[in-house]
Amino acid sequence: MITAERKPLEELIEYVRPFKRILLLGCNECVTVCAAGGRKEVGLLASGLHMALLKSGSTIEIREHTLERQCDPEYVEELVPMIDGVDAIMSMACGCGVQELARRFKGKPVFPAVNTKFMGASERQGVWAERCQGCGDCLLGKTGGICPIARCAKQLMNGPCGGSTGGHCEIGDDVDCAWALIWERLKELGQEERFVEIMPAKDWRPGGGSGPRKIIREDLAE
Amino acid sequence: MSFQKRLQSNEFVVLAEMHTPKGVNISRLVTDARRIKGRVDAVVVPDMDNGIMRMSAMAGGVLMQQQGVETIMHVYCRDRNRMAIQGDILAAHVLGIQNLIVVHSEDMSQGDHSDAKPVYDLDEIGLIKAIGQLQKGKDLAGFDLDGEPSFITGCSIAPYADDAALAAELSVAREKVAAGARFIITPPVFDLQHFTSFLAKVKELGVPVIPTVFLLKSLAIAQYIANSEPGAHISDELIRRIRKSPDREQEGILIAGETIAALKAMTQGVLIQTLGWEHKLPAILDIAGL
Ligand code: SF4
Numbered sequence: 380m381i382t383a384e385r386k387p388l389e390e391l392i393e394y395v396r397p398f399k400r401i402l403l404l405g406c407n408e409c410v411t412v413c414a415a416g417g418r419k420e421v422g423l424l425a426s427g428l429h430m431a432l433l434k435s436g437s438t439i440e441i442r443e444h445t446l447e448r449q450c451d452p453e454y455v456e457e458l459v460p461m462i463d464g465v466d467a468i469m470s471m472a473c474g475c476g477v478q479e480l481a482r483r484f485k486g487k488p489v490f491p492a493v494n495t496k497f498m499g500a501s502e503r504q505g506v507w508a509e510r511c512q513g514c515g516d517c518l519l520g521k522t523g524g525i526c527p528i529a530r531c532a533k534q535l536m537n538g539p540c541g542g543s544t545g546g547h548c549e550i551g552d553d554v555d556c557a558w559a560l561i562w563e564r565l566k567e568l569g570q571e572e573r574f575v576e577i578m579p580a581k582d583w584r585p586g587g588g589s590g591p592r593k594i595i596r597e598d599l600a601e
Numbered sequence: 602m603s604f605q606k607r608l609q610s611n612e613f614v615v616l617a618e619m620h621t622p623k624g625v626n627i628s629r630l631v632t633d634a635r636r637i638k639g640r641v642d643a644v645v646v647p648d649m650d651n652g653i654m655r656m657s658a659m660a661g662g663v664l665m666q667q668q669g670v671e672t673i674m675h676v677y678c679r680d681r682n683r684m685a686i687q688g689d690i691l692a693a694h695v696l697g698i699q700n701l702i703v704v705h706s707e708d709m710s711q712g713d714h715s716d717a718k719p720v721y722d723l724d725e726i727g728l729i730k731a732i733g734q735l736q737k738g739k740d741l742a743g744f745d746l747d748g749e750p751s752f753i754t755g756c757s758i759a760p761y762a763d764d765a766a767l768a769a770e771l772s773v774a775r776e777k778v779a780a781g782a783r784f785i786i787t788p789p790v791f792d793l794q795h796f797t798s799f800l801a802k803v804k805e806l807g808v809p810v811i812p813t814v815f816l817l818k819s820l821a822i823a824q825y826i827a828n829s830e831p832g833a834h835i836s837d838e839l840i841r842r843i844r845k846s847p848d849r850e851q852e853g854i855l856i857a858g859e860t861i862a863a864l865k866a867m868t869q870g871v872l873i874q875t876l877g878w879e880h881k882l883p884a885i886l887d888i889a890g891l
Pocket residue numbers: 510511512513514515516517518519526527528529
């Protein structure tokens with residue numbers, strides 16, 4: 380999933396301060412799962428903004444709403460009846476959702492309420508970690524299902540650096556060394572020979588090296 | 602007189618562009634430099650221009666200095682992060698390079714290593730500011746330098762297709778000047794009338810303007826530019842002139858020389874681009890009366 384974290388309240392207050400009525404918009408997908416921008420967080424942020432603004436002597440009308448998916452034009456269309464009644468939108472979705480709103484509602488200022496972080500997985504309750512950088516040419520089949528691009532601090536492609544100690548990355552003991560994980564997994568799979576295979580310099584084009592990417596499925600595209 | 606001093610005293614500057622080799626054979630570069638020594642004020646050395654991997658500009662610049670030719674070195678953001686760029690800028694100063702141009706970099710996908718990972722840690726304006734900060738004795742992280750470099754830094758305006766694109770280029774150029782660029786290189790001039798109105802707009806930026814004069818090596822190249830870059834303003838008349846000429850190569854040289862001669866009365870200098878035909882530079886300069 381795409382993970383995100385709520386921005387500090389002070390930053391959000393400055394965004395909304397000039398407006399009288401805003402739409403605070405959550406998303407029911409990834410940001411709900413990582414507890415950053417779902418229905419519940421919309422409610423919490425709305426009261427946070429109300430209180431903070433009251434303290435500084437101003438008021439704001441906040442309309443709360445949560446869409447099934449903010450990055451999907453079909454769901455964004457639902458907002459049409461609400462848009463005229465507000466001066467600005469604050470979105471609690473990831474950057475894809477925010478941009479979809481900006482595209483659809485050209486005349487309305489749109490502000491992000493979360494910092495979109497990475498594509499990751501939940502390690503345990505309340506902890507999410509990066510897993511994939513969308514390099515466009517997945518190597519997991521060669522690296523025992525562990526990604527050296529997203530999980531090795533140096534994006535090394537041919538085994539660990541000299542800083543790998545006791546399974547930890549040199550950047551900190553709380554970070555697993557991706558290559559230690561890869562080695563352990565390959566051993567378990569009896570694929571140690573994969574470890575010595577030399578991978579060529581990576582082609583970064585599918586990973587965005589040639590600019591913004593697009594998928595066009597001829598069989599589905601209208 | 603140095604390039605910087607000439608700019609300061611409003612003297613016309615003549616610059617020529619020379620690429621480093623793709624490899625280590627520097628004989629042509631050195632011969633070309635010797636040939637124009639004393640006839641141009643400085644040689645502009647691009648780095649991996651157009652995304653083509655080649656010997657780096659710093660080595661090219663040092664080779665020029667060794668031949669007694671002043672260098673203006675390209676710096677840009679595609680291939681190096683802020684660490685590498687700052688390190689190279691310090692090194693350039695120590696090796697005697699006093700002039701930099703912060704240029705736009707062709708997208709990696711257009712070059713010959715399109716699978717490489719682009720960097721873009723800084724942008725052009727950020728890079729101009731970084732150079733200024735190094736000159737004040739601080740690096741980008743705010744740490745003190747043990748000895749600060751000094752340069753005159755310029756910037757460039759990219760070719761533009763229409764008025765809207767030009768307006769955008771000019772507003773970015775204004776920011777570059779505010780960030781510390783002290784001269785500006787503008788796209789090739791093929792039509793003096795059009796250039797006159799363009800120049801009026803660029804002059805508002807308040808820094809010396811140095812237009813490019815591009816050697817049209819063949820009719821095909823002229824036609825290609827005319828068709829693919831409407832903003833270049835290559836007129837039908839110019840195409841006709843090259844087509845009708847009994848010696849088209851010589852005609853290109855004549856056109857370049859005449860353009861330079863005409864620009865002498867209008868601008869602070871010229872940058873002559875000959876793209877591999879650097880041996881023709883003396884002939885162009887002869888015609889320009891320089
Ligand atoms: S190899 Fe590429 S696509 Fe596969 S997990 Fe890593 S970044 Fe993602």
